[in-house]
Amino acid sequence: MSRHFRVLQLQPDYNVKDYDCADLAEQIIKALPTDRYEVTATFLRGRPGPTEPVSRAAKSAYFELSNSALKGLRLRAMWQLYKFCRREKFDVVICNRFKPVNMMLQLNRWLKIPLCIGISHGFGEYDRLYRRKQVQCWLDEHWHFIGVSPAVTQYLLNLKCGFTYQNTHTIKNAIDIKQSVGLQHSRKRARELLGINPTVRLIGALGRLVPVKGHTYLVQAFAALKDQYPTAQLAIIGTGREKSHLITQIQDLGLAGRVQLLGFKENALQYVQAFNIWAIPSLSEGSCLALLEGMSGRLPVIASSVPAMLPLIQSAGGLAVNPANVSELTMALDAYLALSDEALARKGEQAYRCLQAQHDIMVFRKEYLELIDSKLAQACGKYV
Template sequence: MSPRRIKVLQLQNYYNVNASDLAEQIIQALPTDRYEVTTAFLRGRPGPGEPVSKAERSVYFGYSKSAVSGLRLRALWALYRHCRAEGYDAVIAHRFKPVNMLMLLNRWLRLSACIGVAHGFGEYDRSFRCWVARQLVTPAWRLVGVSRAVRDYLIGANAGFTPANTRQINNAIDISRAEGLQHPAEQARAMLGLPADAFVFGAIGRLVPVKGHIHLLRAFARVKDAHPQALLAIIGEGRGRPELEAAIAELGLEGRALLLGARDDALQYVRGFDAFVMPSLSEGLPLALLEGMSGRLPVIGSDIPSLKPILEDCGGRIFPSGRHEVLAERLAEVLALSPEARRAEGERAYQYLCRAHSIEDFRRQYRELLIELLEGAGRD
């Protein structure tokens, strides 16, 4: 008789399944002949035509935002009963609420293989949260930061997370998939309505203030007159569009700065850009920057903690967050490069991406971490 498969619960706060979802990539890291994965969402569920998880089973608890705030007693009780009934061997929890809930419940569940994934900063800024985490973290837990900066944040938070129980597993993209989706430069430009002979700075991201697009517009306004062939193209949609449209008019950028709206799989257009810019004021999981690298583009980004180490390691160009006058200098530097130097800079970024952020390494590291915990508990 073949051995029972290892039962794994992956818990997320709210439903959000897409092609670049790293929780889905963890599922693909676990062979179905050895692991039985259930993915669960505290809030939300897919609507008609929306994607579902690749896990063997999906559970939607269907709670409102208020039901998973504060003490969360009803949600905790339902999650506890579910875990007891299913008899999971391991859990993987994403972001603060699922991690906190499972840390608390594991005082009774006593699972010996628990992984908590932190996708950004700020979750342990409150002293009370840190105190609670110190009481609940046990040898069964490993915390994962999705970048060097997030790992360092966790270790420095005084929440019981140490170099011994905290790991760095870099966020990643499926580079082969990305390259397979990307259209040749001329075709991508035609699809976006961009002229073939322009120099295009590209950005991808929701049109919300935290993405810093207003600073990018102000920076571009400083270089546009000296470089009449340059354009700025932003793929994305959001509540910040009226402010950005007003800024385009105020700065005289009509026809030079283009808000292209939302596009499915925006990374398919990156080869239509000559350089990629990420001016974010805050960012937990900078997948758009990695997507820009997959197009072999020079990359420019702000010095926020989640971006700066990546930009340093890949040879990208960095500016102080929110300082549009310095960003303008970085744009001018890239415009001054010869085509050969620009291609070489993009190739360096691409080679770094392959070394440090490949989806194969990402999957392997999660699989090995889970095996390490299960073997330590005598289960694997």
């Protein structure tokens, strides 16, 4: 009879949502059968308020560390995490993003947890020489790594600091399509909730208002077409430090009333169908969940041709543009805005079929379970 294996899923911040269709940490928990695995979800920063959701894991733990405690040597944070892991005697630890990976790489020299998995969500985490040296020093047979797209996996392999074809794998980000579609309001209702004119052609974008998301180039491209398509509008869901810059840009380009910054929206996925066209003008992405969310709403997509997104854009029949290239972005917007509603809808259906074929959540769960089952069996010298 198989035993229960104890799993720690370690995340930097509390970020559990009411709906987990795009919460991949929660989807990993769903992948692990409760008759074999007991998962503890642990968050280094933050904790839920009285009315906020908690993880579906069997247990949750909140370290409530300050930002300063997670900088530099992080000695107090490391000691707390070490004591916690030593007490709980985990068989598996799943580390989301760089900081948890880095901490557990150090600590597992003493803890000797049989299977450690580090998930990389983007590029640049190991660009600094000292970080690559740390990996070379601390990485051992207990560790396996996952890139959330083939491009992220290749980034890790190219570093040549211990990431190999034997210990580094790709499990592509996915979305629970059925749950996602069920959350979405109709176009009419979504526009009512957002305060958008029901008759306009609406270009949509979703993401933090930070330079790497490239929203400034999207605004410039739209400005070049504002007279050619007087019934078109642009709306961006998200907030961030670029907001004041974008407001000034909108005013300077004469786009007041044509471009709306909608701010942060809880469960923004519910508004996807408000849009006619979905645009992701990012300068860099690891694996863009916002792109998948737009495709779940059956929207035609325009996105930057960064390595993590280019194969998906091409498969979805979307339009790929070079990052920060306003001219190409303008031409892509023009190509879609010139289409009839019926032709746009067909493009959106093509994107949705691609999502079903390549980013199904059941495949995501199956691949995580198979990886953990097989590597834990090897690590423990027996079958799970």
